[in-house]
Amino acid sequence: MPRYLITSALPYINGIKHIGNLAGALLPADIYARFLRGEGEEVLFICATDDHGTPAEIGAKEEGLSTKDYCRLWHERQQEVYRRFGLSFDFFGETSAPQNHELTRHFYRKLAARGYIEEKVIEQVYSVEDGRFLPDRYIIGTCPQCGYEAALGDQCEKCTALLDPKDLIGPRSLLSGTADLEWRPTKHLFLKLDKLADEVRAWVDAHREEWPRLVSSIAYKWLAEGLKERCITRDLSWGVPVPLLEYEGKVFYVWFDAPIGYISATRQWSDLDPERRDWRRWWYAADDVRYVQFMAKDNVPFHTIFFPAMIIGTGEPWTKASYIKGFSWLTYYGGKFSTSRKRGIFLDQAISLFPADYWRYFLTAQAPEADDSDFTWELFASVVNRDLANNFGNYVQRTLKLTQKYFGLTVPGGGELGPAEQRLENDCRELCTEYRTHLRQLEYRKAAYALQRLWSRGNLYLEERAPWSLVKSDREAAASVLRTAINLIRLFAAAAAPIIPFTAETVFRHLHLSAEERTAIDATRINLNYLKPGHGFEIPPPLFRRIEAEEVERLTAAYAGDR
Numbered sequence: 001m002p003r004y005l006i007t008s009a010l011p012y013i014n015g016i017k018h019i020g021n022l023a024g025a026l027l028p029a030d031i032y033a034r035f036l037r038g039e040g041e042e043v044l045f046i047c048a049t050d051d052h053g054t055p056a057e058i059g060a061k062e063e064g065l066s067t068k069d070y071c072r073l074w075h076e077r078q079q080e081v082y083r084r085f086g087l088s089f090d091f092f093g094e095t096s097a098p099q100n101h102e103l104t105r106h107f108y109r110k111l112a113a114r115g116y117i118e119e120k121v122i123e124q125v126y127s128v129e130d131g132r133f134l135p136d137r138y139i140i141g142t143c144p145q146c147g148y149e150a151a152l153g154d155q156c157e158k159c160t161a162l163l164d165p166k167d168l169i170g171p172r173s174l175l176s177g178t179a180d181l182e183w184r185p186t187k188h189l190f191l192k193l194d195k196l197a198d199e200v201r202a203w204v205d206a207h208r209e210e211w212p213r214l215v216s217s218i219a220y221k222w223l224a225e226g227l228k229e230r231c232i233t234r235d236l237s238w239g240v241p242v243p244l245l246e247y248e249g250k251v252f253y254v255w256f257d258a259p260i261g262y263i264s265a266t267r268q269w270s271d272l273d274p275e276r277r278d279w280r281r282w283w284y285a286a287d288d289v290r291y292v293q294f295m296a297k298d299n300v301p302f303h304t305i306f307f308p309a310m311i312i313g314t315g316e317p318w319t320k321a322s323y324i325k326g327f328s329w330l331t332y333y334g335g336k337f338s339t340s341r342k343r344g345i346f347l348d349q350a351i352s353l354f355p356a357d358y359w360r361y362f363l364t365a366q367a368p369e370a371d372d373s374d375f376t377w378e379l380f381a382s383v384v385n386r387d388l389a390n391n392f393g394n395y396v397q398r399t400l401k402l403t404q405k406y407f408g409l410t411v412p413g414g415g416e417l418g419p420a421e422q423r424l425e426n427d428c429r430e431l432c433t434e435y436r437t438h439l440r441q442l443e444y445r446k447a448a449y450a451l452q453r454l455w456s457r458g459n460l461y462l463e464e465r466a467p468w469s470l471v472k473s474d475r476e477a478a479a480s481v482l483r484t485a486i487n488l489i490r491l492f493a494a495a496a497a498p499i500i501p502f503t504a505e506t507v508f509r510h511l512h513l514s515a516e517e518r519t520a521i522d523a524t525r526i527n528l529n530y531l532k533p534g535h536g537f538e539i540p541p542p543l544f545r546r547i548e549a550e551e552v553e554r555l556t557a558a559y560a561g562d563r
Contacts, residue, residue: 006045006046006292010049010095012056013070016346020330021347026047026082031360034497035498045088047092048262049092051094052095054137071096081351092265107310108242108256110314111313115192121185125139126183127181136153138175139168142168151163151168160297162222186235188250194227200308218300218304219304230253230306234252239251259306263318283318289319292321296326300324300326327368328373361383365383388500391455393542396540397539406482409539411532411537412533420465428454439498451499454495483531486537512537
């Protein structure tokens with residue numbers, strides 16, 4: 001049996017992320033981890049803040065803090081927001097931690113010893129006004145390939161093209177906005193990606209049939225363009241210092257140390273309880289580990305090419321990804337989320353507007369998997385009202401209130417299950433099998449659709465059997481219907497728990513279920529007679545509220561920003 005290592009792309013430290021970051025990495029990774037734990041699998045779910053690079057330095061400068069204090073502050077703030085969204089990390093680390101510094105230097109030394117690092121004198125952008133060399137990400141301009149006007153000097157986030165600052169049209173300093181830039185000679189270290197191209201291609205080829213098309217197409221696009229040596233050092237003060245005397249004042253490129261952060265965060269977790277935890281068991285010669293990565297499409301090149309090349313280049317048996325789940329963008333009314341223009345929904349705002357499970361379900365049902373998905377408040381309200389309030393929430397309230405009205409706050413007795421219940425059980429078994437298969441295969445939209453159909457089957461059963469009418473002529477038959485309907489609530493909550501865990505917990509608590517009775521239910525364990533007559537329950541408050549048109553209008557206006 002494999003053990004499952006799950007990582008989400010590391011969120012940059014600079015502030016609270018928007019709901020697209022949740023949809024495109026953090027949430028699907030959490031759902032998968034929760035699902036596998038419910039299936040009895042051994043799971044380790046790791047994430048961390050990406051502390052180094054230009055976003056941290058710029059953010060610290062704007063807030064009048066040291067970069068270290070800035071990172072500590074925003075790490076804690078991000079961690080708290082993720083907790084409120086129910087992200088069940090086993091550990092949420094920091095790439096600025098000593099463990100990451102040590103492992104990054106280890107990777108560098110191994111790569112250097114095996115001939116994959118070379119020193120070159122290059123010309124680099126120097127800002128006369130800022131009085132310093134500018135790393136690639138401190139330079140902004142127009143992408144020569146797609147025309148995006150806010151491309152950075154190392155990559156265009158719109159078309160994912162790798163860039164050099166010289167490629168940019170109209171380059172200027174991100175610090176001061178000045179265009180008074182000069183090219184001056186400076187010494188840097190390079191990773192010889194070209195020397196590792198054949199081995200990287202072989203690794204990509206080995207996963208070609210399994211990976212999503214989005215991921216494999218990006219990897220092959222990079223390979224087709226030819227891998228070139230890549231500069232792995234920067235003229236910055238914040239980062240992992242290069243362990244060479246002549247490189248004082250230089251640090252490793254953030255994309256050199258950031259992916260090592262997956263390993264170092266696991267080591268942070270291990271170091272908290274070294275007698276019972278061993279990070280090497282997951283990362284070094286760990287042949288029984290299935291490693292699944294989650295990320296948005298702009299991160300795919302670094303995880304399919306750059307990080308695997310680093311691992312291969314060390315010659316050591318580090319764990320490489322078994323499967324990479326890449327996501328497209330979540331847009332906001334057809335455009336990008338923007339912090340500066342106050343356009344879109346950010347996680348601290350989202351959680352203050354609606355409970356986490358509203359967002360978790362919506363972002364699963366509308367996951368930007370093969371193509372971009374667009375967020376609108378109209379669509380959000382429609383999905384919440386239809387699937388959560390009217391379907392699942394309404395079913396729970398109707399069933400328990402009807403039972404209370406006719407039989408009190410205990411599961412009623414009644415006779416044996418009949419043909420209608422047998423059909424119901426068979427349908428639930430098929431839908432649960434479909435749902436579990438989609439989650440195993442990381443097909444989130446399909447999983448949400450199967451779950452919605454499972455809930456709808458329960459409502460159809462209530463409508464067909466109509467216990468409110470049946471009780472007038474056959475009280476025992478009505479009791480049997482409601483007993484079955486209450487058992488369906490347990491099934492629905494257990495199935496939904498990976499996606500809407502807070503709601504599932506509320507249902508479990510009001511059904512007076514023990515921890516052992518809350519486990520995920522597969523097709524072989526569906527039992528519509530599980531809760532026996534006399535089992536007590538309480539009626540929860542409404543699980544979800546409807547979002548009315550007036551509220552949609554208000555929210556649309558409030559979060560439109562400068563369009």
